[in-house]
Amino acid sequence: xxxxxxxxxxxxxxxxxxxxxxxxxxxxxxxxxxxxxxxxxxxxxxxxxxxxxxxxxxxxxxxxxxxxxxxxxxxxxxxxxxxxxxxxxxxxxxxxxxxxxxxxxxxxxxxxxxxxxxxxxxxxxxxxxxxxxxxxxxxxxxxxxxxxxxxxxxxxxxxxxxxxxxxxxxxxxxxxxxxxxxxxxxxxxxxxxxxxxxxxxxxxxxxxxxxxxxxxxxxxxxxxxxxxxxxxxxxxxxxxxxxxxxxxxxxxxxxxxxxxxxxxxxxxxxxxxxxxxxxxxxxxxxxxxxxxxxxxxxxxxxxxxxxxxxxxxxxxxxxxxxxxxxxxxxxxxxxxxxxxxxxxxxxxxxxxxxxxxxxxxxxxxxxxxxxxxxxxxxxxxxxxxxxxxxxxxxxxx
Amino acid sequence: xxxxxxxxxxxxxxxxxxxxxxxxxxxxxxxxxxxxxxxxxxxxxxxxxxxxxxxxxxxxxxxxxxxxxxxxxxxxxxxxxxxxxxxxxxxxxxxxxxxxxxxxxxxxxxxxxxxxxxxxxxxxxxxxxxxxxxxxxxxxxxxxxxxxxxxxxxxxxxxxxxxxxxxxxxxxxxxxxxxxxxxxxxxxxxxxxxxxxxxxxxxxxxxxxxxxxxxxxxxxxxxxxxxxxxxxxxxxxxxxxxxxxxxxxxxxxxxxxxxxxxxxxxxxxxxxxxxxxxxxxxxxxxxxxxxxxxxxxxxxxxxxxxxxxxxxxxxxxxxxxxxxxxxxxxxxxxxxxxxxxxxxxxxxxxxxxxxxxxxxxxxxxxxxxxxxxxxxxxxx
Numbered sequence: 001x002x003x004x005x006x007x008x009x010x011x012x013x014x015x016x017x018x019x020x021x022x023x024x025x026x027x028x029x030x031x032x033x034x035x036x037x038x039x040x041x042x043x044x045x046x047x048x049x050x051x052x053x054x055x056x057x058x059x060x061x062x063x064x065x066x067x068x069x070x071x072x073x074x075x076x077x078x079x080x081x082x083x084x085x086x087x088x089x090x091x092x093x094x095x096x097x098x099x100x101x102x103x104x105x106x107x108x109x110x111x112x113x114x115x116x117x118x119x120x121x122x123x124x125x126x127x128x129x130x131x132x133x134x135x136x137x138x139x140x141x142x143x144x145x146x147x148x149x150x151x152x153x154x155x156x157x158x159x160x161x162x163x164x165x166x167x168x169x170x171x172x173x174x175x176x177x178x179x180x181x182x183x184x185x186x187x188x189x190x191x192x193x194x195x196x197x198x199x200x201x202x203x204x205x206x207x208x209x210x211x212x213x214x215x216x217x218x219x220x221x222x223x224x225x226x227x228x229x230x231x232x233x234x235x236x237x238x239x240x241x242x243x244x245x246x247x248x249x250x251x252x253x254x255x256x257x258x259x260x261x262x263x264x265x266x267x268x269x270x271x272x273x274x275x276x277x278x279x280x281x282x283x284x285x286x287x288x289x290x291x292x293x294x295x296x297x298x299x300x301x302x303x304x305x306x307x308x309x310x311x312x313x314x315x316x317x318x319x320x321x322x323x324x325x326x327x328x329x330x331x332x333x334x335x336x337x338x339x340x341x342x343x344x345x346x347x348x349x350x351x352x353x354x355x356x357x358x359x360x361x362x363x364x365x366x367x368x369x370x371x372x373x374x375x376x377x378x379x380x381x382x383x384x385x386x387x388x389x390x391x392x393x394x395x396x397x
Numbered sequence: 398x399x400x401x402x403x404x405x406x407x408x409x410x411x412x413x414x415x416x417x418x419x420x421x422x423x424x425x426x427x428x429x430x431x432x433x434x435x436x437x438x439x440x441x442x443x444x445x446x447x448x449x450x451x452x453x454x455x456x457x458x459x460x461x462x463x464x465x466x467x468x469x470x471x472x473x474x475x476x477x478x479x480x481x482x483x484x485x486x487x488x489x490x491x492x493x494x495x496x497x498x499x500x501x502x503x504x505x506x507x508x509x510x511x512x513x514x515x516x517x518x519x520x521x522x523x524x525x526x527x528x529x530x531x532x533x534x535x536x537x538x539x540x541x542x543x544x545x546x547x548x549x550x551x552x553x554x555x556x557x558x559x560x561x562x563x564x565x566x567x568x569x570x571x572x573x574x575x576x577x578x579x580x581x582x583x584x585x586x587x588x589x590x591x592x593x594x595x596x597x598x599x600x601x602x603x604x605x606x607x608x609x610x611x612x613x614x615x616x617x618x619x620x621x622x623x624x625x626x627x628x629x630x631x632x633x634x635x636x637x638x639x640x641x642x643x644x645x646x647x648x649x650x651x652x653x654x655x656x657x658x659x660x661x662x663x664x665x666x667x668x669x670x671x672x673x674x675x676x677x678x679x680x681x682x683x684x685x686x687x688x689x690x691x692x693x694x695x696x697x698x699x700x701x702x703x704x705x706x707x708x709x710x711x712x713x714x715x716x717x718x719x720x721x722x723x724x725x726x727x728x729x730x731x732x733x734x735x736x737x738x739x740x741x742x743x744x745x746x747x748x749x750x751x752x753x754x755x756x757x758x759x760x761x762x763x764x765x766x767x768x769x770x771x772x773x774x775x776x777x
Contacts, residue, residue, distance in 0.1 A: 103497035
């Protein structure tokens with residue numbers, strides 16, 4: 001992708017995530033993340049010249065919440081843009097901040113994603129996404145059991161169920177290292193056989209611990225042009241590229257249309273134009289938007305351009321562990337923490353934290369030069385972002 | 398700036414009180430199809446439209462992630478779509494950033510809204526207020542703007558009769574704008590006798606409930622010659638947020654609009670809008686907003702009451718389309734202004750055409766009492 005200016009990430013903040021942040025209201029919660037991001041960047045709000053903001057309005061039933069949130073996000077007297085694309089919102093905000101700085105219209109952009117899911121009805125809200133005439137009667141919110149069925153059919157019941165549950169246990173081990181994570185169960189591998197049998201199912205083999213949480217939380221990131229990034233930050237992360245791939249609303253219910261997943265499609269394009277021929281070797285850490293462990297497991301094959309059962313083997317052989325060959329979600333991922341409008345931004349923020357060496361107890365124990373982060377939303381939409389330790393070679397349009 | 402960007406296509410539906418016969422997807426297709434037909438552009442990966450910026454609002458659409466329903470008709474299957482949930486002028490701002498960044502060469506903007514779907518617009522705009530302090534007292538856009546209108550009239554000396562005359566003028570102008578449907582002309586007496594909605598705003602002093610859609614295509618400079626010989630360059634943009642609680646705001650002043658305008662004007666090299674701009678399209682959600690925002694845009698340094706009395710809006714070609722008062726969905730107010738300026742600068746404004754129009758200013762507002770404002774400078 002051509003870019004007219006390089007864009008660095010120099011400030012990151014996130015709240016403690018939980019099912020009930022009853023100690024704060026929405027602008028106060030956002031303010032926590034903004035304060036941290038400014039402190040991290042060594043800036044005050046006066047240094048910020050544009051703000052991007054996003055979440056899902058129908059979840060909290062606040063119309064254009066950026067109006068109220070001005071009292072917590074620091075946008076008074078400044079330009080602000082509000083973008084919403086469902087689950088991908090946080091990633092869309094990262095892309096937008098990159099675009100706004102790269103455009104030259106702004107030099108320092110503060111991006112804010114948040115959700116306070118306790119203040120609304122999430123599954124009711126998501127069900128309301130479906131077409132009122134064609135799809136709403138069939139909707140189960142975000143609870144989709146179809147992937148579990150497909151993985152079981154392909155790899156057999158025992159192997160598939162064990163791999164999905166092992167994925168979940170690895171994510172929990174990572175979440176135990178992340179003090180901001182919402183759900184931290186302290187699962188161990190010995191528990192897997194009992195969990196496969198006994199955890200209550202939601203839809204088919206999608207069981208309650210497989211599924212992501214409903215969380216309250218916010219994430220803020222500060223993006224700056226190359227000059228400011230180099231002057232103010234010793235350890236920035238850089239935006240290399242991003243791609244957004246949507247697909248039509250109707251699920252391929254009868255399986256009669258041959259189509260690529262948006263995950264594989266996005267990965268092939270993004271890797272192709274950035275010289276990545278062997279993602280598992282070249283990428284040092286992957287923060288993936290895994291709404292459930294079945295999707296997390298299944299999408300590894302798509303994102304990393306794997307074939308056959310290579311993705312299952314990576315889980316079975318502990319290669320996605322924090323100290324494995326390609327650590328996935330050292331933060332604990334979305335199955336641990338899911339404040340929806342912030343979730344996809346947290347992927348980019350955590351990837352940037354790994355590059356910057358500031359992930360604390362969940363820092364990957366090897367050099368991180370190239371990181372991948374994904375967003376998921378809508379009807380299997382993908383946003384894929386590539387971040388690096390060194391600024392990319394500029395390619396003018 | 399490394400490159401320039403221009404609007405190379407524009408389309409809009411008619412604006413009506415209730416498009417009961419059409420879903421939002423149908424309205425969008427009605428603007429997408431003529432744009433791709435007239436430009437010959439497609440959505441191919443190499444040379445096609447690489448990004449679509451939609452503008453709409455989930456609560457007006459009564460659908461979570463309502464852009465999810467639009468993927469097919471806007472050509473975003475396996476492509477990039479991003480939704481700006483604010484006034485449509487903000488979508489133009491973002492599309493411009495995408496092109497200037499170098500990431501995109503062709504961006505399509507599609508805004509749509511069916512205000513008729515809500516039982517009352519006030520039910521939607523009530524929800525903009527925070528649930529603790531301002532929602533419990535029953536505020537909505539209209540109530541907040543009634544407070545602003547009263548304060549503004551007291552401070553500026555603009556009279557109810559002057560506002561009524563602006564309504565009469567808007568509806569007269571709208572008769573020459575074929576996109577405005579079913580909006581009869583009225584006289585001053587009818588306006589002043591129409592029901593009081595939120596003192597001093599009367600029913601005919603506010604924009605009617607409206608359904609419709611608007612589309613634009615924005616192209617990088619190097620792609621323009623192959624698409625059109627009538628490009629409209631986006632030469633300046635600015636937007637600015639005011640504070641939230643009405644008691645904290647100067648409801649009479651135009652702090653936020655002044656900042657937004659200053660930024661857009663200076664980017665476009667405009668030092669004197671009175672002499673350097675050929676027409677203005679202002680988002681007058683209610684009649685009082687036309688003089689108030691005209692002050693903020695620097696159009697009436699001698700004060701709005703005198704400016705109105707002297708025929709200022711006609712002298713400066715303000716809202717020859719009828720303005721937002723003639724009825725577009727609120728969230729498309731600024732996008733409709735950009736579309737109208739584009740038609741004028743392309744010489745396609747029919748009977749309301751300003752002769753030899755070279756430069757235009759479009760203005761959009763988001764939030765209660767114009768909390769956030771956007772200014773776009775366009776050049777033919």
